[in-house]
Every structure is written in C-alpha cells, then in structure tokens.
Amino acid sequence: MIAAGVFSVLAWAVLRSVPALPHETAVPAVTVHDIGVALVGRYVLPLEILALLLTAATIGAVIVAMHEKDGAQ
Amino acid sequence: MTPLAAYLLVAALLFAIGLAGALVRRNAILVLIGIELMLNSANLNFIAFWRYGPHPEALTGMMFAIFSIAVAAAEAAVGLGLVIAIYRHAQTTDLDKMNRMKGEELMQETISFAPRLAVSPIAEILWLIPAVPIVASGVIALFKRPRRKLAATLSIGSLVVSLLLSLVAFAHAVSGGFMARPSARPSTSHGFISAPPPSISAGSSIRSPQSCW
Numbered sequence: 001m002i003a004a005g006v007f008s009v010l011a012w013a014v015l016r017s018v019p020a021l022p023h024e025t026a027v028p029a030v031t032v033h034d035i036g037v038a039l040v041g042r043y044v045l046p047l048e049i050l051a052l053l054l055t056a057a058t059i060g061a062v063i064v065a066m067h068e069k070d071g072a073q
Numbered sequence: 074m075t076p077l078a079a080y081l082l083v084a085a086l087l088f089a090i091g092l093a094g095a096l097v098r099r100n101a102i103l104v105l106i107g108i109e110l111m112l113n114s115a116n117l118n119f120i121a122f123w124r125y126g127p128h129p130e131a132l133t134g135m136m137f138a139i140f141s142i143a144v145a146a147a148e149a150a151v152g153l154g155l156v157i158a159i160y161r162h163a164q165t166t167d168l169d170k171m172n173r174m175k176g177e178e179l180m181q182e183t184i185s186f187a188p189r190l191a192v193s194p195i196a197e198i199l200w201l202i203p204a205v206p207i208v209a210s211g212v213i214a215l216f217k218r219p220r221r222k223l224a225a226t227l228s229i230g231s232l233v234v235s236l237l238l239s240l241v242a243f244a245h246a247v248s249g250g251f252m253a254r255p256s257a258r259p260s261t262s263h264g265f266i267s268a269p270p271p272s273i274s275a276g277s278s279i280r281s282p283q284s285c286w
Contacts, residue, residue, distance in 0.1 A: 002096060007089030014081040021077045021125070028129030038132045039139075046136070050143050057147030061154035 080121035087114035101156045101166045105149060112145045195245045202238045206231045 039047055091110030098104050116138045123134020160166055209231035213224045 003089040003093035006092055007085055010085035010088065011082055014078055014085060018075060018078045021075055021081075022122075022127055023075050023077060023125055026129070028124065030129065030132065030135070035132065035135060035139075038136065043136050046140055050140055054143060054147050057150050061150040063154075064151070065154035065157040 075125075077121055077125040080117065080125075084114040084117040084121070087111075087117065099167050099169055101159070101168050101171070102153075104168060105152045105156070108152075109145060109149060112141065112148075116141055195242055198238065199242060202235050202242070205235045205238075 088111050091107045091112075091114065094107030094110060095104050096107075098107060119134045119138040119141070123129060123132075123138075126134065156166060159171060163170065165171075206228070209227045213227055216224065
C-alpha cells in the first residue's frame, strides 16, 4: 500500500511535469570507444575510487562470509 | 506523452515494485532483490534523462549510471555475505527472526510487541510524547501573523509536557512496568536457548556473549 502510494505520487509528478521535461529528438552518437576514453580521461578519479571501493567491499564480503571457526579451516 | 515521461513512469513503477518487495518480503535475499530493483529504477532515470537531455555528448548520465551499478554490486556483495554469515549462525534468512545484534541466539519466534506494551496503561499514551510537539508546531505554523510570545509559550509548553511524559514512561520502564508477563513471552522451541527469566528486565539483561560472532 505504501508502494502504491509512492508510485501514484511519482506518476502524478511525472504527468504534471510533462511539458517541462526536456525532449531532444537527436539520437546521441556515442560509441563504446567514447565511453572508454571518458572513463580514463575525465572520469579517471571516480574510476579509481570505485576500484578501491569494490576491492574493499569484496574483501569485506569474503571476511564476513568466511568460516569464523578457526578449527574448520 | 513524451518518451521521457514514459521512461520515468516505468522507472517509477519499478521503484514501487522494489519498495513493495523490500517492505513486504521476509526473506533477506528477496529484500536485497527489492533494493536492487529500486537502484535499477534510479539507473533507468539517469539513462533516460541523459538520452533526452540537452547535452548527450557529455556522457554524465551514462557515467553516473555505470558508477551506481558498481556501487550496487558492492552493496549486493556485502549484503549477500551478511546473509551467508547470518544463515550460518542462525540457520534462517527470515528477517523477523534476526532481531538481535549482540550475538545471542536468535529468537525462534517472532516477537510481537503489541501485547507486551498493551499490558501497561502508560504504554497507551506513549504516542503523545512525539505528538504533542508536532501538534504545537502545526498550530504555530497556522498563525496568520507572527506572535512571538504565544508561539514561545506553546513550543516550550509542549516540550515540557513531552518531557514529563517521557520521564513518567522512563520511570515506569525502570521499575519494570513494561515487562512481559510470563504468558506473553513467546515460547522458544529450542531447549538450549537461555531464555531470560521474566524477572530480569530488558535493560539489565546483560548476558555473556555465547556465540562466535
């Protein structure tokens, strides 16, 4: 019921804001090459931070899910 | 209806489904799936606004979606690791039974707090503690003109009332008024679980951590 209320509010907001939404008909000509260049160019700092985050999350998940009984290993 | 509005509606529907899944489901893995659905609806919004926005060559929406997918992957990894650890500890993935964070044995029965709180008349008026300042602030907000003295009197008075109520409730709780009757405590099905005797109040039941957390 809460989810239905949230959806109704969101749909109402979207339908109210239809005239204000941007509508560009031009299809963006973006290739995977462009994405790769942007990832190692302008967005290289978020990429590195994300790599650190993923490493930390993986190590944390493995440690949490590992057998905690020392005798079992 | 523009295509962007259609995308936004689909994303809103996806978010609502994910929210319903996260709220209704009792299985931890299905709650995680619901959270992932909500994250994916946000990603769909990013991509839709990027596609129909004014500067699609800037790749900002695409990059944001990619990074949010990676963060969602990290979150799912940690969440599933926690689910595995809790399942190994308690042999359940039912979220209603994961109601202890102190490493005790998880309660095998879902505790319903309503019959426990209903035994005391003080518990019937606990909702007044936050309600009185909220009502006072609403009344103050309804003033046409700013009236400083009346507003100050109302706010301070409501806070004093709420403080008195909470003090009464606290004294009641310290004296054990909120404790469950022995009949109201859910029976545990496992014999080795050290269920505390009803004389021990909830605030003073410091039990030794008996597990491997």
